[in-house]
Amino acid sequence: MPSIVKPVATHPSLQRNELGLTIRDYEGSMSTLCAGCGHDSITAAITRAFWEVATPPHMVAKLSGIGCSSKTPAYFVNGAHGLNSAHGRMPPIATGANAANRELIYIGISGDGDSLSIGLGHMCHAIRRNVRMIYVIENNGVYGLTKGQFSASADVGSKSKRGDPNRMAPIDSVMLGLSIGATFIARSFSGDKEQLVPILKAAVSHRGFALIDVISPCVTFNDHEGSTKSYLYTRQHDLKATEADFVPPSSEILAQIGQNGAVNVTMHDGGVVRFKGVPPNYDPTDRRKVMDYLEEHQGKGEVVTGLLYLDENVPDLHEMSNTSDIALTKVPYHKLCPGAAALHRLQEDFR
Amino acid sequence: MRNRVNDFALKLANVNGTGSASANGLLMQAIFRMGIPVSGKNLFPSNIQGLPTWYEIRVNKNGYTARSLDYDLMIAMNSQTYARDIKEVREGGYLLYDSSWPLDPELLRQDVHFMGVPFAQLCNDNFRDPRERILMKNIAYAGTLVAALQVDMEIVAELLEEKYAGKKKLSESNTRALRLGYDYARDHFDLPLPFHLEKMDANSDKILIDGNTAVALGCVYAGATVAAWYPITPSTSAMDAFKVFCEKYRKDPETGKNNFIIIQAEDELAAIGMVIGAAWSGARAFTSTAGPGISLMNELLGFAYYAEIPAVIIDVERVGPSTGMPTRTQQGDLLECAYASHGDTKHILLFPSNPAECFEFAPVAFDLAERFQTPVFLMSDLDIGMNDWVVPRLKWNDAYQPDRGRVLSLEEIEKLPKFQRYTGEDENQVTPRTLPGVHPKASYFTRGSGHTKFGGYTEIPDEYQEVMDRLLKKHQAAAKHVPAPIIQRRPDAIFGIVTLGGCDPAVREALDLLAERGVVGDFMRVRGFPFDSAVESFLAEHDINFVIEQNRDAQLRSLLILETNVSKDKLRSVLVYGGFPLSARHVIDGVLEELGLQNKPVFVAAGRPKGEVPMEE
Numbered sequence: 011m012p013s014i015v016k017p018v019a020t021h022p023s024l025q026r027n028e029l030g031l032t033i034r035d036y037e038g039s040m041s042t043l044c045a046g047c048g049h050d051s052i053t054a055a056i057t058r059a060f061w062e063v064a065t066p067p068h069m070v071a072k073l074s075g076i077g078c079s080s081k082t083p084a085y086f087v088n089g090a091h092g093l094n095s096a097h098g099r100m101p102p103i104a105t106g107a108n109a110a111n112r113e114l115i116y117i118g119i120s121g122d123g124d125s126l127s128i129g130l131g132h133m134c135h136a137i138r139r140n141v142r143m144i145y146v147i148e149n150n151g152v153y154g155l156t157k158g159q160f161s162a163s164a165d166v167g168s169k170s171k172r173g174d175p176n177r178m179a180p181i182d183s184v185m186l187g188l189s190i191g192a193t194f195i196a197r198s199f200s201g202d203k204e205q206l207v208p209i210l211k212a213a214v215s216h217r218g219f220a221l222i223d224v225i226s227p228c229v230t231f232n233d234h235e236g237s238t239k240s241y242l243y244t245r246q247h248d249l250k251a252t253e254a255d256f257v258p259p260s261s262e263i264l265a266q267i268g269q270n271g272a273v274n275v276t277m278h279d280g281g282v283v284r285f286k287g288v289p290p291n292y293d294p295t296d297r298r299k300v301m302d303y304l305e306e307h308q309g310k311g312e313v314v315t316g317l318l319y320l321d322e323n324v325p326d327l328h329e330m331s332n333t334s335d336i337a338l339t340k341v342p343y344h345k346l347c348p349g350a351a352a353l354h355r356l357q358e359d360f361r
Numbered sequence: 362m363r364n365r366v367n368d369f370a371l372k373l374a375n376v377n378g379t380g381s382a383s384a385n386g387l388l389m390q391a392i393f394r395m396g397i398p399v400s401g402k403n404l405f406p407s408n409i410q411g412l413p414t415w416y417e418i419r420v421n422k423n424g425y426t427a428r429s430l431d432y433d434l435m436i437a438m439n440s441q442t443y444a445r446d447i448k449e450v451r452e453g454g455y456l457l458y459d460s461s462w463p464l465d466p467e468l469l470r471q472d473v474h475f476m477g478v479p480f481a482q483l484c485n486d487n488f489r490d491p492r493e494r495i496l497m498k499n500i501a502y503a504g505t506l507v508a509a510l511q512v513d514m515e516i517v518a519e520l521l522e523e524k525y526a527g528k529k530k531l532s533e534s535n536t537r538a539l540r541l542g543y544d545y546a547r548d549h550f551d552l553p554l555p556f557h558l559e560k561m562d563a564n565s566d567k568i569l570i571d572g573n574t575a576v577a578l579g580c581v582y583a584g585a586t587v588a589a590w591y592p593i594t595p596s597t598s599a600m601d602a603f604k605v606f607c608e609k610y611r612k613d614p615e616t617g618k619n620n621f622i623i624i625q626a627e628d629e630l631a632a633i634g635m636v637i638g639a640a641w642s643g644a645r646a647f648t649s650t651a652g653p654g655i656s657l658m659n660e661l662l663g664f665a666y667y668a669e670i671p672a673v674i675i676d677v678e679r680v681g682p683s684t685g686m687p688t689r690t691q692q693g694d695l696l697e698c699a700y701a702s703h704g705d706t707k708h709i710l711l712f713p714s715n716p717a718e719c720f721e722f723a724p725v726a727f728d729l730a731e732r733f734q735t736p737v738f739l740m741s742d743l744d745i746g747m748n749d750w751v752v753p754r755l756k757w758n759d760a761y762q763p764d765r766g767r768v769l770s771l772e773e774i775e776k777l778p779k780f781q782r783y784t785g786e787d788e789n790q791v792t793p794r795t796l797p798g799v800h801p802k803a804s805y806f807t808r809g810s811g812h813t814k815f816g817g818y819t820e821i822p823d824e825y826q827e828v829m830d831r832l833l834k835k836h837q838a839a840a841k842h843v844p845a846p847i848i849q850r851r852p853d854a855i856f857g858i859v860t861l862g863g864c865d866p867a868v869r870e871a872l873d874l875l876a877e878r879g880v881v882g883d884f885m886r887v888r889g890f891p892f893d894s895a896v897e898s899f900l901a902e903h904d905i906n907f908v909i910e911q912n913r914d915a916q917l918r919s920l921l922i923l924e925t926n927v928s929k930d931k932l933r934s935v936l937v938y939g940g941f942p943l944s945a946r947h948v949i950d951g952v953l954e955e956l957g958l959q960n961k962p963v964f965v966a967a968g969r970p971k972g973e974v975p976m977e978e
Contacts, residue, residue, distance in 0.1 A: 066801070067801045067804075068797070068798060068799065068800055068801040068803070068804060069798055071642075071797045071798070073638075083806070084806055088801075088804065089801025089802075089804050090797070090801075090804055091641075091795075091796075091797035091798075091803075091804050091805065091807070092804070092805070092806040092807060093638075093641060093668075093806075093807040093808075094806065094807065094808045094809065094810065095634070095637075095661070095664060095809065096660050096661055096664050096809060099630060099631075099634045099660070099661060099664075101631075101634075102589075102626060102627075102630070102631035102632070102633075102634030102635045102638065103634045103635070103637055103638035103641070103661075104638060105624065105631075105634075105635050105638060106587060106589060106624075106634060106635030106636060106637060106638025106639035106640075106641075106642070106646065107638035107639060107641055107642045107797070108638075109587050109589075109622045109624060109635065109638070109639050109644075110586065110587050110638070110639035110640075110642035110643060110644035110646065111642040111643065111644070111796075111797065111798060113798060114642075114797055114798045131627050131628065131631075132627065132630070132631055132634075134627075135626070135627040135631065139624070327622075327624075328622070331619060331622050331623075331624075332617075332618055332619050333618060333619050333621075333622050334613060334616065334618040334619060334620050335616065335618060337642075337798075338586040338587060338620065338621070338622065338644050339586075339642055339643040339644050339796070341586065341620045343584050343762065343763055345613070345620055346581075346584040346585075346586065346611065346620060347581075347582050347583075347584055347761075348581065348582065348610040349757065349759055350756075350757040350758070350759045352610065353578075353582070353755060353756075353757045354754075356578075357568050357754055357755060360568035360569055360570045361393075361394065361568060361569065
């Protein structure tokens with residue numbers, strides 16, 4: 011993963027966030043992905059989202075597996091610890107990191123090969139545990155680094171660059187997430203930063219696992235005619251089902267009932283997700299209705315995007331485990347070791 | 362009649378899932394409380410109910426408690442295995458069976474005393490509930506053994522009382538069943554048997570504990586806060602025990618919150634991933650597993666090695682390859698763990714020999730993992746992990762403080778002009794690391810891909826090699842920090858014996874017995890890898906070193922050949938790997954055969970019963 015250092019010069023007119031940091035402070039090294047890669051747009055959205063939320067950079071931990079997408083944590087939030095692990099293994103590593111230190115904002119970057127093939131089981135179980143983290147699947151339908159094999163998210167009939175159609179049913183992370191209890195599910199498009207940034211900001215505040223599947227065309231191996239993950243196809247078939255704003259906890263705002271009977275969802279940290287626009291009869295807090303809607307529209311070949319489902323009522327890994335409120339890494343040793351006297355007493359049980 | 366006191370072996374043949382374990386444990390514990398050196402080996406099947414299971418108890422006043430193969434008394438409670446069990450009784454020994462049904466005359470042996478007690482009949486006559494009738498048969502034979510071996514009845518009563526405190530009905534049933542077996546035996550046989558028990562005072566400073574419990578306790582004391590695991594025999598009880606101890610000691614008294622987290626992972630790939638993630642964040646984290654789990658963990662073990670992240674792996678070894686025999690013991694994971702993962706990798710291994718060392722080595726494992734920023738394996742096995750051992754009371758020094766290794770504090774980071782992850786090595790070739798969430802200046806990108814000493818990505822040969830060479834030197838530096846070998850020399854020794862782990866008691870006993878016959882050898886038990894220089898010196902001192910271990914491929918010997926300069930001609934193997942714990946007889950036979958000395962039969966327990974034959978009814 012070569013990375014090129016960017017110049018650090020900052021223009022004085024750059025806007026500063028609450029922490030006095032500019033967006034440059036949330037950037038990483040220069041991307042080495044192909045020019046036009048969707049992943050770079052996602053990187054830009056992540057950079058912006060963290061800047062807008064004004065998370066202290068070192069309070070972010072960014073993790074990834076292996077693949078083009080997994081290179082990208084090097085390209086945002088330089089001040090955060092990063093961990094580029096093994097193929098598909100990011101979810102358990104992030105789970106362990108979160109288990110040890112619940113005070114950081116965890117963002118995992120993965121791809122469709124990483125999450126839907128080799129690491130599918132791990133992703134599912136991280137969802138089940140409701141590990142508090144932002145989990146981005148940069149979904150392009152192909153293996154880029156090994157040059158263009160289909161991934162498990164490739165749609166039936168979608169054509170490879172050579173022209174062979176995929177015949178196997180895709181694994182759809184959104185439907186999968188709905189079926190196994192994911193508590194925050196979004197789909198977006200790398201070319202739609204306006205939609206993606208608020209989703210990412212809401213994800214930062216989410217109580218548990220925030221699954222964000224972002225269609226991110228691979229300009230080199232999957233952007234041709236006949237592909238269902240190309241820029242053209244996605245733009246033509248993008249159905250923005252929901253429109254959501256994220257209002258951070260610090261900005262006091264009275265709940266407003268959105269159009270079309272849409273709802274406001276208060277996040278665990280007090281922030282609010284305002285669903286400004288949702289289709290009639292759609293309720294982003296009703297799993298079954300969301301599934302029905304997706305079945306109907308995806309069946310027509312539409313790419314349904316937006317913050318699709320949200321449930322703030324499920325306890326996360328730590329709440330389920332009744333873990334100490336402070337990071338386990340901060341619990342002093344004298345609280346962890348029962349000491350010699352306790353050992354002496356205990357051993358009466360072993361007589 | 363020559364009485365043999367506190368020196369004999371029993372074998373109890375049962376059907377698993379019928380409740381025999383509690384009766385067998387009761388006997389073992391009673392003998393322990395009588396102050397007599399004792400060991401119990403549970404030879405159980407990978408099954409929940411219906412298959413043969415055995416439990417062996419060896420009593421030895423001199424403290425030799427390795428498994429004995431000479432059974433003075435067989436308690437044959439499983440008709441499926443009668444033929445085999447009867448064959449195993451030593452000449453002149455005894456066999457206790459359930460005479461509710463006649464024994465096939467074909468199975469009788471002239472040189473064995475048969476003692477029949479109608480256990481099923483007695484229990485059917487005295488208990489109503491069908492399940493109880495089966496369960497109580499076990500306590501009834503325990504009652505017979507109490508009479509036959511002179512187990513202290515007061516101690517047995519006390520144990521039952523402790524066990525069934527507050528469960529009046531159970532307590533009453535157990536006491537009644539015990540009495541049934543006891544009275545019948547008293548009325549029908551001339552007891553005690555020529556070999557029996559007498560109180561001693563060898564156990565006042567000892568405890569009875571299994572290695573999995575001890576290692577879990579060690580992890581609590583070491584300050585481990587994150588545990589991730591996938592259930593696997595024979596390590597499961599380690600995590601169960603960790604949970605029990607954490608519930609007891611790690612609930613914050615003020616908040617009621619847990620100062621620990623245990624995650625049951627979806628598989629071992631995830632379990633080690635969680636450990637690595639937690640350790641990267643700065644927690645003491647561990648997993649417990651067995652060989653098949655290590656196979657799955659290989660990928661991320663290489664990541665932790667190369668990215669220099671601590672991890673503690675408790676490997677409770679079982680019989681491989683593949684599924685192998687999950688409930689049988691072996692030392693078959695040595696090479697797999699020493700070099701786990703693809704590419705050039707080497708790991709630190711610790712070899713405890715009993716539960717006391719499991720406890721002692723747990724904090725050592727965490728200290729080494731953090732000091733050397735690398736995975737450390739605590740190599741236990743099923744025999745150590747799941748059998749109850751009599752060991753000295755565990756000790757803890759309240760002055761202990763965890764060695765967190767080189768982790769930069771906020772103040773240290775602030776003083777640094779720039780942080781570069783893999784530079785600034787100390788005498789152990791360890792470079793300082795930083796934890797997430799401390800300071801933006803300390804951030805770095807942890808990667809399993811080729812990297813320079815600054816932590817940046819590289820594909821340039823020199824830059825890659827520079828880091829790999831330091832990792833090798835770092836591994837070598839650990840040799841001085843792993844527990845030193847235990848060495849015992851005898852004057853006039855003509856050979857050395859090298860062993861590890863749970864082989865310890867059998868090998869020591871064998872060396873004593875061999876010395877009595879004029880075949881004198883020195884003893885060394887290795888306790889860590891990479892090998893301390895004392896290991897190589899010991900090997901060099903002797904023309905012949907027998908390497909005693911429990912695997913087919915002589916894995917310890919291979920490691921010694923690979924990692925010391927000792928000529929391999931000096932190393933001869935004695936290998937026992939069928940899945941049961943080692944006995945001194947295995948060692949004696951192996952050594953004598955290798956030395957070309959004629960091997961006369963050796964009886965591990967001294968003397969033979971020549972007493973009167975207690976008559977069957």
